[in-house]
Amino acid sequence: MTASLAGRVHAAFPGQPVGPLRTLAGGHSGLTYTVAVGERRFVIKAVPPAERPVGRNDMLRQARVLNALAGSPVPVPGVVLVDEAPPAWFAMEFVDGAAVEPVLDEHDVPGALAAARMMGAARVLRRLHDLDVATLALDAPAPRDASAELAQWSRTMRAVPDELRPGSERLLRRLADAVPAGLPPVLVHGDFRLGNMLCRGEQAVALVDWEIWSVGDPRTDLGWFLLFADHRNFPALGRPVAGLPAEPDLLAGYLDGAAALPAFAWFGALCRMKMAAVMGHNLRRHREGRIHDPDQERLPPTIAAMIRSAAELLE
Incomplete structure (x- = not known):
């Protein structure tokens, strides 16, 4: 699946240097990767092979809510590209930041x-x-x-x-x-x-x-x-x-x-x-x-x- 998805990601950004897909730690729904496209970095979320695009694996549904919130007072990553062809995937901005659950995670946040x-x-x-x-x-x-x-x-x-x-x-x-x-x-x-x-x-x-x-x-x-x-x-x-x-x-x-x-x-x-x-x-x-x-x-x-x-x- 990674090779197939990588090919589709490369094709979606014609004429631009596209790096390898790297698994993003912490992603719990579908397949989640980061990828460098030129000087930008994106997060790729895709339906796993042999999985139905429902629930947590419904990537189009996730992209839809992010698009709906773009420009709202609620900060969300911007969706860059949506590929609806099965198995669906989308690319969103990589947002640099830390997600820490204070009472449950190991961390050094004051x-x-x-x-x-x-x-x-x-x-x-x-x-x-x-x-x-x-x-x-x-x-x-x-x-x-x-x-x-x-x-x-x-x-x-x-x-x-x-x-x-x-x-x-x-x-x-x-x-x-x-x-x-x-x-x-x-x-x-x-x-x-x-x-x-x-x-x-x-x-x-x-x-x-x-x-x-x-x-x-x-x-x-x-x-x-x-x-x-x-x-x-x-x-x-x-x-x-x-x-x-x-x-x-x-x-x-x-x-x-x-x-x-x-x-x-x-x-x-x-x-x-x-x-x-x-x-x-x-x-x-x-x-x-x-x-x-x-x-x-x-x-x-x-x-x-x-x-x-x-x-x-x-x-």
Whole structure:
């Protein structure tokens, strides 16, 4: 596939010197490479061979949201070229910056700088949610409401072995009994966190990894983002970072004086359940031999903590 894709990339830039495709570390959807074209550098994202272009592998969908956000207050890489011929791929600008998740990644970012970046990310998220989704050329599916989110992640949770998810059935029942009314739908990133934000110094220069964007309730993005503010949400995984803003501080930065969001605790619980379900799913795949990642064995304390703290939020 790399040789075939390289040929297509070369053909897309006629008359220009095109370097080799180099795998980009950290790319988790499809195939992700960097390539030098003359004096410029691009990121190439392509559908893997023998994979259907759906979900995380739908490159045209990713390119579409990036194009829709070009020139908006939300910083994203610019799309340079889209090749729709199967298997589809697109080229976007390479943005120089660091993406660091303060409480989970190994890093040497000072606490004050990490704090400034997190507060900046909260403001970027608000700018994203303030966009008029009706004016964006997204060709988006129908909006996902809280019930749809709960249904999807409940299925994922219930596919995890019982012993890995203590207390989850009671949590799922309580969530189902208290589904809140929706807010006007917005563009939702789906995995909004500092680890998906390229920064230079304190400045956010590009929000990346748009594989699972949708149109839905803004509280799903916000609840997910706030999870990463406190290392205690991730037993055996997280590390304390001095000076990092607490969840209420980030929430206040997002609201910027606006009225509090109704039923936000429910979405905080939903996002904790989602995190537990995702981790349980990944650990199950490792134990079944579908992937080999011994680091997944560190997840059980965090899975249990997510379920427990989600239940506490619903009290």
